[in-house]
Amino acid sequence: MQIKDIQKEKRLSGKMKLALLIFIFLATAPLYMSSFRVTMLGKYMCFALIALGIDMIWGYTGILSLGHGVYFGLGAYCMAMHLKLEASDGALPDFMAWSAVEKLPAFWAPFQSSAFTLFSIVLIPVIFAAVIGSLTFLNRIKGVFFCILSQALAFALATFMIGRQEYFGGSNGLTNFTTLFGHAVNDPVTKTVLFYLTLISLIAAFALCMKIVNSRAGRVLVATRDAENRLRFTGYSPAVYKVFVYCLSAALAGIAGALYVPQVGIISPTDINIAPSTEMVIWVAVGGKSTLVGAILGALVVNFAKSLVSEQFPAVWQFFIGALFIAVILFFPAGLISIKDLPAKIRSFIKKRADTGEAEDKKQAGTNAKAKSDNGLFSNKKPVTVTSVKVSKGDGQ
Amino acid sequence: MDLILMQLFNGLSVSSILLLAALGLAITFGLMGIINMAHGEFIMIGAYTAYVVQNVWKSVFPESSSDIYFLLEMIAAFFVTAIVGLILERLIIRHLYGRALDSLLVTWGISLVLQQAVRSIFGPANVSVSAPAFLDKNIQVTGMFAMSGKRLFILALAVVCCTLIALMMYKTKQGRNIRAAMQNRDMAASLGVNTAKCDMITFAVGSGFAGIAGCAITFLGPIGPTIGQSYIVDAFMTVVVGGVGKIIGCITGATIIGVGGPTFEFFTSASLGKVMIFIVVIIILQFKPKGIFSMHSRALDD
Amino acid sequence: MGVATPVLEIKNASITFGNFRAVKNVSTTVYENEVRFLIGPNGAGKTTLLDAICGKNKLSDGNIIYHNEGEEYDLQKIKENKIVNIGVGRKFQAPSVFTGLTIFENMELAVVRERDVFSSLRSRLKKREIEDIKHQLQFVGLYEMKDEYPTVLSHGQKQWLEIAMLCVSKPKLMLLDEPVAGMGRRETQRTAELLRIIQNNCTIIVVEHDMQFVKEVATLVTVLHDGELLCEGTMDEVSSNQQVIDVYLGRGGE
Numbered sequence: 001m002q003i004k005d006i007q008k009e010k011r012l013s014g015k016m017k018l019a020l021l022i023f024i025f026l027a028t029a030p031l032y033m034s035s036f037r038v039t040m041l042g043k044y045m046c047f048a049l050i051a052l053g054i055d056m057i058w059g060y061t062g063i064l065s066l067g068h069g070v071y072f073g074l075g076a077y078c079m080a081m082h083l084k085l086e087a088s089d090g091a092l093p094d095f096m097a098w099s100a101v102e103k104l105p106a107f108w109a110p111f112q113s114s115a116f117t118l119f120s121i122v123l124i125p126v127i128f129a130a131v132i133g134s135l136t137f138l139n140r141i142k143g144v145f146f147c148i149l150s151q152a153l154a155f156a157l158a159t160f161m162i163g164r165q166e167y168f169g170g171s172n173g174l175t176n177f178t179t180l181f182g183h184a185v186n187d188p189v190t191k192t193v194l195f196y197l198t199l200i201s202l203i204a205a206f207a208l209c210m211k212i213v214n215s216r217a218g219r220v221l222v223a224t225r226d227a228e229n230r231l232r233f234t235g236y237s238p239a240v241y242k243v244f245v246y247c248l249s250a251a252l253a254g255i256a257g258a259l260y261v262p263q264v265g266i267i268s269p270t271d272i273n274i275a276p277s278t279e280m281v282i283w284v285a286v287g288g289k290s291t292l293v294g295a296i297l298g299a300l301v302v303n304f305a306k307s308l309v310s311e312q313f314p315a316v317w318q319f320f321i322g323a324l325f326i327a328v329i330l331f332f333p334a335g336l337i338s339i340k341d342l343p344a345k346i347r348s349f350i351k352k353r354a355d356t357g358e359a360e361d362k363k364q365a366g367t368n369a370k371a372k373s374d375n376g377l378f379s380n381k382k383p384v385t386v387t388s389v390k391v392s393k394g395d396g397q
Numbered sequence: 398m399d400l401i402l403m404q405l406f407n408g409l410s411v412s413s414i415l416l417l418a419a420l421g422l423a424i425t426f427g428l429m430g431i432i433n434m435a436h437g438e439f440i441m442i443g444a445y446t447a448y449v450v451q452n453v454w455k456s457v458f459p460e461s462s463s464d465i466y467f468l469l470e471m472i473a474a475f476f477v478t479a480i481v482g483l484i485l486e487r488l489i490i491r492h493l494y495g496r497a498l499d500s501l502l503v504t505w506g507i508s509l510v511l512q513q514a515v516r517s518i519f520g521p522a523n524v525s526v527s528a529p530a531f532l533d534k535n536i537q538v539t540g541m542f543a544m545s546g547k548r549l550f551i552l553a554l555a556v557v558c559c560t561l562i563a564l565m566m567y568k569t570k571q572g573r574n575i576r577a578a579m580q581n582r583d584m585a586a587s588l589g590v591n592t593a594k595c596d597m598i599t600f601a602v603g604s605g606f607a608g609i610a611g612c613a614i615t616f617l618g619p620i621g622p623t624i625g626q627s628y629i630v631d632a633f634m635t636v637v638v639g640g641v642g643k644i645i646g647c648i649t650g651a652t653i654i655g656v657g658g659p660t661f662e663f664f665t666s667a668s669l670g671k672v673m674i675f676i677v678v679i680i681i682l683q684f685k686p687k688g689i690f691s692m693h694s695r696a697l698d699d
Numbered sequence: 700m701g702v703a704t705p706v707l708e709i710k711n712a713s714i715t716f717g718n719f720r721a722v723k724n725v726s727t728t729v730y731e732n733e734v735r736f737l738i739g740p741n742g743a744g745k746t747t748l749l750d751a752i753c754g755k756n757k758l759s760d761g762n763i764i765y766h767n768e769g770e771e772y773d774l775q776k777i778k779e780n781k782i783v784n785i786g787v788g789r790k791f792q793a794p795s796v797f798t799g800l801t802i803f804e805n806m807e808l809a810v811v812r813e814r815d816v817f818s819s820l821r822s823r824l825k826k827r828e829i830e831d832i833k834h835q836l837q838f839v840g841l842y843e844m845k846d847e848y849p850t851v852l853s854h855g856q857k858q859w860l861e862i863a864m865l866c867v868s869k870p871k872l873m874l875l876d877e878p879v880a881g882m883g884r885r886e887t888q889r890t891a892e893l894l895r896i897i898q899n900n901c902t903i904i905v906v907e908h909d910m911q912f913v914k915e916v917a918t919l920v921t922v923l924h925d926g927e928l929l930c931e932g933t934m935d936e937v938s939s940n941q942q943v944i945d946v947y948l949g950r951g952g953e
Binding site for chain 2: 064066135136139140141143144145147148149151152153155156157159160161162163164274278281282285315318319321322323324325326329330333
């Protein structure tokens with residue numbers, strides 16, 4: 001017990017230091033950054049919040065959701081509906097008038113209340129996630145089947161929002177906000193408050209996830225990822241844990257969406273569709289999955305890179321993010337968090353390539369051509385498995 | 398009544414395209430455990446190949462009024478996408494065997510790169526390919542219900558391709574090897590089946606059929622760099638509903654998604670149609686969590 | 700046996716996969732503190748029967764009644780994880796442990812009784828539970844490695860870890876599928892010893908091909924062949940049964 005705790009303590013403190021560093025950087029950013037950059041940082045922190053949730057379900061529990069834009073969108077739209085109502089001040093929101101809607105739809109009415117809105121940004125994503133989660137996990141729909149469904153979900157919701165011009169502003173989304181709970185959204189003070197509110201949410205979410213991961217529940221999640229059936233026959237219900245963690249990540253995404261809207265000033269179906277939803281996963285992969293601080297780091301770094309690259313060369317960004325997907329998953333699944341291992345990884349990969357090449361040479365020369373090339377395939381497979389095991393080891397934090 | 402028939406017929410032609418796209422997806426998933434998100438981009442490459450062939454043909458034989466080049470388009474679409482598929486398989490995909498979730502993300506990256514590459518080469522605007530003139534005719538069945546020649550052709554194309562794949566899988570030695578590797582890769586390998594070669598061939602052929610699907614799409618309307626994206630979700634839903642590893646599953650899935658989608662859209666609206674089809678798929682999976690036609694397995698963790 | 704209390708009653712159990720009848724009309728009763736072996740050639744339906752007891756398969760006919768502390772449970776109607784929680788533990792043929800958790804953490808998940816989300820979020824291990832884990836790991840010789848990940852374990856050691864996990868969860872009825880496969884003679888001996896200890900407060904059903912091992916531990920042996928119950932009795936009775944020799948033992952126990 002003691003030896004283990006000391007080891008854990010050490011590993012933990014490395015990551016905690018990094019987390020602390022990131023939070024200090026974020027907290028002091030308004031002191032030396034332009035307000036334009038600070039607003040961007042606020043946006044990235046919202047993304048980091050989503051990344052935390054995705055890391056919980058993907059990194060720890062092994063569920064890959066490609067539709068988290070849905071939960072982000074639900075939170076964001078709830079907030080945006082409230083802002084829209086504030087902006088129109090009793091009248092119909094502008095886009096409804098354009099679509100010849102005559103009176104406020106019934107489901108918009110409750111969003112006039114700030115309290116209801118604040119509840120809804122968490123509750124609506126959670127309820128939605130609970131329904132989707134129960135329908136899938138309880139019936140053992142898992143792995144890629146779930147992936148594809150989650151993606152279809154994002155697609156369906158985005159299509160729905162685009163089609164419902166009169167209720168949700170169609171493909172333009174909801175924009176032109178003026179005030180947030182009575183404070184002008186463009187006011188520097190409001191902006192600063194929002195920035196720190198996002199930071200506090202991020203830190204709180206980080207602490208919460210940390211607590212869960214270090215509890216026995218966290219170990220059950222890892223067990224779900226590694227051997228779901230063994231867990232079931234150890235007396236746990238993997239589906240219930242999955243629904244729980246899925247709802248948690250939906251709640252985080254919902255909060256992120258709600259914080260995003262007043263800072264960025266617009267939410268549209270483009271932000272919740274398949275492409276952004278899939279991009280959310282790569283943030284976690286780049287930072288290092290199964291490490292919470294990695295998720296935050298990844299979200300910040302990738303989005304910062306995105307801003308830099310697409311400001312300069314918009315067309316290059318898609319090549320860049322595409323290549324990032326390929327490179328990170330293929331060559332560096334442990335992510336930025338273990339960057340010090342990168343040179344060794346590359347060396348072993350080159351060596352592996354050389355070995356495979358050798359196997360293929362033998363295949364051409366040898367008489368047992370078939371058997372050899374298959375050996376090549378499997379020897380090819382093994383190092384990959386080993387790296388993935390290493391990744392999962394890191395999650396003991 | 399005629400309207401319903403019309404809807405059904407149009408749905409079937411959508412099914413045909415989905416079927417062409419889903420066949421490759423289902424087989425590569427069954428064989429290699431690879432979820433290929435770039436499959437939609439193979440459709441797109443097939444479509445652009447058709448576009449290039451048409452332009453080349455028209456510049457080389459400006460006088461020709463013959464439509465025969467559309468056959469050339471099909472063949473070129475098949476081979477170009479098959480070769481692209483082959484290259485990707487050798488370079489990237491083969492490192493991902495059995496890692497379905499990882500393969501999904503990597504191939505998503507590939508799809509982004511391919512999209513942007515095409516956008517850089519051909520421009521972001523949609524381009525159009527003219528279908529051969531003889532397909533422009535409609536066949537009048539009843540007063541209101543006419544079958545468009547193009548859609549009929551696509552339907553026939555799907556039947557032919559499906560038969561070809563079935564023949565390849567069930568009548569050739571290579572097909573038997575592929576099925577063996579699908580059911581038990583290690584066992585097949587130790588019996589002397591060259592599984593690496595199976596993977597290559599399957600991936601290339603699967604990609605090639607996506608190319609043909611792409612070529613077929615050009616008959617229906619203009620194409621753009623993101624054309625693949627609009628089909629990929631439905632193609633995946635087809636695989637999910639139908640189950641992995643059986644052609645009959647693909648056909649069933651494609652029919653449900655292809656006919657169901659447009660029908661729902663017809664009775665409600667385009668935006669609600671997608672939601673409805675999603676709900677239908679979820680309901681089907683409640684009873685068949687691995688698709689309607691799935692393979693049984695005794696393993697504890699599969 | 701007359702005074703002993705039954706733990707598990709299998710009544711006319713049949714299991715069908717499509718057109719294939721894997722288990723045909725099998726009935727037997729297992730009593731408290733018994734070590735019952737299921738033997739028979741491959742494909743006899745042994746594992747399938749275990750699967751049905753622990754809820755992995757459904758019976759197509761018949762039923763399985765489990766008794767615990769005066770309660771009667773129809774296992775057909777209970778979900779797998781609930782079956783575990785009423786005291787039926789299962790070890791599968793291929794060892795399966797949680798590779799992302801240390802050996803100690805593997806044991807931790809097995810030792811606790813409250814397995815719902817909220818208990819898992821809040822509770823910590825009790826002193827007694829830590830003692831249990833320590834004792835159990837020491838017995839199977841894995842205590843020194845308790846903070847390692849199971850990936851370093853040999854096949855036999857993984858089997859032991861899994862058995863240790865089962866033991867520490869204190870089931871009333873333990874289902875073991877080939878527990879000594881991949882173990883050497885010495886390890887097998889140790890497993891036999893372990894089973895004899897467990898036997899004192901637990902009933903055990905084992906599927907095994909190692910006849911030496913069966914001889915050492917079995918109270919009663921049930922022979923299955925082609926999904927049917929061929930005969931049942933002590934190892935001596937069974938091994939002198941001509942039918943059993945013909946289909947199984949005579950063929951070297953496969």
